[in-house]
Amino acid sequence: MDDPFRQRPGVEALNALLPGTAPGNLGIVLTEHGPDFLRGTMPVDARTKQPFGLLHGGSSVLLAETLASLGGYLCLDPAAGQQLAGLEINANHLRAVTEGTVTGTARPIHVGRATQVWEIRIEDGRGRLACIARMTGAVIRA
Secondary structure, eight states: OOOOSSSSOOOHHHHOOOTSHHHHTTTOOEEEESSSSEEEEESSTTTOTTSSBBOOOHHHHHHHHHHHHHHHHHHHHHGTTTTEEEEEEEEEOOOOOOEEEEEEEEEEEEEOOEEEEEEEEEEEETSSSEEEEEEEEEEEEO
């Protein structure tokens, strides 16, 4: 897909939105805004693990939805008063992660007038796929 982004505020500006929110509390940091993707990291620590020492699936989904939602927002026309509201998210957890950092990369599959569909790949510190997710969002007027 060609460059779908209408806004490019920079990762510093996007990271400034996170303190005091669920992504901020889990230590999510946006690291790169490429030509067709948004990337971020999340630590695998006490905040993001389940009681048995593995990365919690819900934490992976939170990372996925954060990246897709922010990426989707960046595809909207700010002058049109649009917002993106999540309709559905699903995730397949493919590999257990017990330590380090995971990296998520969100790419749009479809950016339309009424809906967006995003694929999010989450990899462990060795670049192995740990989770793959897909989020569908509705473009609405604020």
